[in-house]
Amino acid sequence: MKNERDEVERVDWLEAELADTLDEDYELELSEPALSEEIRKIYRKSHPPTIPRMDYFRTLLTLQSELIKLQDWVAYRKEKVVVIFEGRDAAGKGGVIKRITQRLNPRVVRVVALPAPSDREKTQWYFQRYVPHLPAGGEIVLFDRSWYNRSGVERVMGFATEDEVEQFFNDVPEFERMLVRSGIRLVKYWFSITDEEQQMRFLMRIHDPLKQWKLSPMDLQSRVRWEAYTKAKEETFARTNISEAPWFIVEANDKKRARLNCIDHLLRQIPYEDVPHEDISLPERIFNPDYERQVLPRELYVPSKY
Template sequence: MNDQKHEAANQDWLEAELADTLDEDYELELSEPALSEEIRKIYRKTHPPTIPRMEYFRALLALQAELIKLQDWVAYHKEKVVVVFEGRDSAGKGGVIKRITQRLNPRTARVVALPAPSDREKSQWYFQRYVPHLPAGGEIVLFDRSWYNRSGVERVMGFATEDEVQQFFHDVPEFERMLVRSGIRVIKYWFSITDEEQQLRFLMRIHDPLKQWKLSPMDLQSRVRWEGYTKAKEETFARTNIPEAPWYIVEGNDKKRARLNCIAHLLSQVPYEPVPHEEITLPDRVFNPDYERKVLPPELYVPSKY
């Protein structure tokens, strides 16, 4: 009987957690109300039905539960993990990073998204500004774009000379081997979308006030230089796909499947196992019969508008 009650309680908890997840992810997904009806029609026409929403959220919640186990294992064994996310603009890197970190401890898992280098950083060894962000023991670092800016946007947009690009290709395999030899697990993802899909996503961002901030002049130039980015990507794969840190391509046209596939693959790349946990018990509150809670002035409170 007790086992049945325990099972029922677990089921109730799962349903409540799923409801919270639905609310949270509805908020992340909100964009369509801001789109023009014409773009909605085009998007629906070009996209086959994706995973049903409830099925997607159940799978996502299960994967996020595994990510917590991975996080515990990394912290317990003082492991060091670097995950690199690259790909075309609007390919979905940010979306999967949000879902990976959504339920993790930010002290264990952190995101690095560096701005354009300063004049001082431009004069440094190219990898120097990335090194301070590498993980210490017990940390997972997710790079939302990385040192591969040199063989991607910097090369295509002319911010790096061809000599600098060739030096990068010469150096980066050894740089990553050094990271691996030092005990850092390096996992690299490239998010791939079609020309047509990127165009649609850019149009959606243009017409969506909640996402217009994501569009920069550099993003718009990526449409003009699509073929240049394709050639740069192909050479990057050819020259930096090393056994110690191989590339993994995530097909990104279907955002939901891309997120689930990437997280599932990430979990498969780390041999995490359950780790010991101290049993947590809630201590009794100390009650002082002589204490009387003070009434605070009303102006200190946030107005109840909702």
């Protein structure tokens, strides 16, 4: 009987969360009114039907509930997890990171997206600026791009010499083995999209004033140097796909499927399980009959405009 009641409560919770998430999705869609209708038509034409919206959100919420279990297990067991997200510009890395962190505790799960190195950092050991961001016990760190900048954008754009790139390839396998030996669970994802898909996503960003900030001169150059990035990616896989930390490729032309596939795969990489939780009950409010609430000046309040 208890199991049936728990299942009913879980379904009720899922429906409530589904309604909230649908509202968020509609808000995102409505935030693109300036996007060219012609671009929309081309985009729809070039994409086969994706997962139905309701099926997508039901699956996403189920996976996110499992991510909460993973988070609780990591915190309880003082585990250390690093997840690397790499891929071409506009491949969808940020979208999946957002869905992973959406319902998690930022004190346990944090995102690291480092800017270009400063002049001082350029003189440091290459991995030095990443090390301070590695997790302590009970933490999960998601790297939105990582030390693989050296074999990717830095190499292709000429910010690193061939000697520096070669040194990186020699060092990174042992660096990652050190991380694993220290107790860090390291998972590496590459989000893969086609040439045509990246072009379409860039066009959508160019025509959408709310997304133009995502485009940098470096992103635009990546279109010009598509083949150079491909060669850099292939060598990176060949020289850094080690048994202790293998690469996993996420096919990302379909954003919804990419998010679900990646989260599902990530959950399968870590042997998390349910952990003990203390029963929570709401304490009674203390009522003081002699207390009189002060009336605050109206100018302190945000205007009720809506």
